[in-house]
Amino acid sequence: MTPPIEYEDATAEVRAIYDDIRATRGTDYINNVWKCFAHNPKLLRRTWESVKEVMGPGTLDPVVKEMIYLAVSISNNCGYCIASHSAGAQKAGMTDEMFGEVMDIVGMANENNKLVAGYRVPIDDVYLKVRGAD
Known part of the structure; x- marks a missing residue:
């Protein structure tokens, strides 16, 4: 099992993506899927951008x-x-x-x-x- 990366333990790059997730969704909660994908910041960013675009309005x-x-x-x-x-x-x-x-x-x-x-x-x-x- 890949351990989730919490906000306080994340790099600045990952924190910026977490911040965008929070702002876009209007919540302080970050799902474990994002926290686990954070081990690969490129994957995290690419996946979040795709989800944000496809699942958005x-x-x-x-x-x-x-x-x-x-x-x-x-x-x-x-x-x-x-x-x-x-x-x-x-x-x-x-x-x-x-x-x-x-x-x-x-x-x-x-x-x-x-x-x-x-x-x-x-x-x-x-x-x-x-x-x-x-």
């Missing part, structure tokens, strides 16, 4: 962004991210009913993805006209 509502992140975290079996983004989604407005639907979708999509991959289902021509399909 945009076309999608914050609750939708958090539920998407939660769904991916469940599929990737990342316990830390499941806990973090469950809390984030709840804070953004996810209800128990919404969580249940997310779980239904995650379960169904994972099952169907495995079946389609196993059967090597050919992609329909009509879907090849959709953005990003090959």
Whole structure:
């Protein structure tokens, strides 16, 4: 286990990133993920900048962004991210009913993805006209 680096033990470079996290999120709390990533300040900065940009204001509502992140975290079996983004989604407005639907979708999509991959289902021509399909 990588020990978290607390603010008082951090380098000036890491403290500046912690300060940005606090200011952007409007909190004094720094998550353990950032504290562990602080062992590699370049990784910490790059990851924080990416999260700040992607999860910040945009076309999608914050609750939708958090539920998407939660769904991916469940599929990737990342316990830390499941806990973090469950809390984030709840804070953004996810209800128990919404969580249940997310779980239904995650379960169904994972099952169907495995079946389609196993059967090597050919992609329909009509879907090849959709953005990003090959």
